[in-house]
Amino acid sequence: MAEYEAFILDLKMAIDMNVYELLVIGDSDLLIHQVQRESVIKNPRITPYVQLIQQLCKRFRKIEFRHTPKMQNDLENALATNASMIKHPDTNYIDSLDIEVKKRHVHCSHVEVEPDGLPWYFDIKKYLETGTYPENETFNQRKSIRRRAHNFFSSGEILYMRTLDLGLLKCVDVIDVVKLLE
Structure with missing residues (x-):
């Protein structure tokens, strides 16, 4: 921002x-x-x-x-x-933006099951654990998985995503999302 x-x-x-x-x-x-x-x-x-x-x-x-x-x-x-x-002579030069944050985000209203039934992070987790890719992946798809995997950390069965401030977010599948939203 x-x-x-x-x-x-x-x-x-x-x-x-x-x-x-x-x-x-x-x-x-x-x-x-x-x-x-x-x-x-x-x-x-x-x-x-x-x-x-x-x-x-x-x-x-x-x-x-x-x-x-x-x-x-x-x-x-x-x-x-x-x-x-340089300090601008008018201290009110930068107008503040009023940003309204909705109580419930649109993406929380609808959760879709992945077409293959696997969690969205399955390919990344598999790559981190075994170093292998899904079958029939193109070179660019493999490169994308490798690049994205740098931001993830696997601990046992749980996959975490690293945030910019070095925090960890737990990756959840569609079943856990539904429970969390309820």
Whole structure:
């Protein structure tokens, strides 16, 4: 969310400076694709940020987005460092966003059983335990399982997913989900 808030501030500053054409260079491929409607927004808390960014983008005659990998983005890092040292004279410059969180998320209203009857995390757990893949998996599917498996930790029969703050979330199947929702 911090990246989205920083981007909103950058756009507002460009608008205040009467910039009509803008080249946005960023290292967040996801942010760029979501703003350009090329990627689905999975986190409902991000939606208001993306909608505000899309509204602000309409204020420019021309706006172009360019993704640059983090390692090659020395210009953005230097600008971000400089920007963090400058205090804007108007302390109320950054408008706060009011985000309403629903009591019950849409994804909690309906739970589907996987077509094969196995839990959603079965392939990852099998890979962590045995190093094998499901039959008939393509190279890209195997690569995806390997990449995703780095974020999981198996302890006996229980599979946990690591969070960014190094916490662990227990992976549950559809039966456990139904019990939890009840």
